[in-house]
Amino acid sequence: GQQVMQIPQYQHVQEGEDFTTYCNSSTTLSNIQWYKQRPGGHPVFLIQLVKSGEVKKQKRLTFQFGEAKKNSSLHITATQTTDVGTYFCAGNFNKFYFGSGTKLNVKP
């Protein structure tokens, strides 16, 4: 199937520090979505990006879609302990394929 690469695999930060996770696809995506999964839970939708170069913000979270629609990033400003979880991107190739995820741990 299609592949969506995501880095880093893990990120440990001190509360208040910033965090960024990156997704890359070898082929152009029609759109990309981001999800958060808490330990023991199921993925929860965060946002969808559709347009080339699109930037969307949700409070401390900033999502970007690359100009070529092959890469995307999620940036969290001033992390909090409630941000702990695994963040997945999902690329749409007429069906969604998930990136490998970035597990975020925030130390209080």
Next chain:
Amino acid sequence: GAVVSQHPSRVICKSGTSVKIECRSLDFQATTMFWYRQFPKKSLMLMATSNEGSKATYEQGVEKDKFLINHASLTLSTLTVTSAHPEDSSFYICSVTGGNTEAFFGQGTRLTVV
């Protein structure tokens, strides 16, 4: 958004038996549902696309005779793990999506084969 109910949430079965997992779309008529598998600390791997009234479409490397999918109505898709073995132990999760919109996930089923 759509409400997706998955049952059971946990199941333990003996090696060699079969297990059926149900995925129900409670408020959305889903012509298509998706089944994923998630290994511990790993990502979600798309197993198959469940199509209402027709055969499921399986991803490369997924055994269709091992993982039987039935999508008999617009609100129900089932995944049956046949002749389960310990290596089939995993977290299975279904999703419903309306074309280009977000995917709504069931709560997932943790299968343990002993």
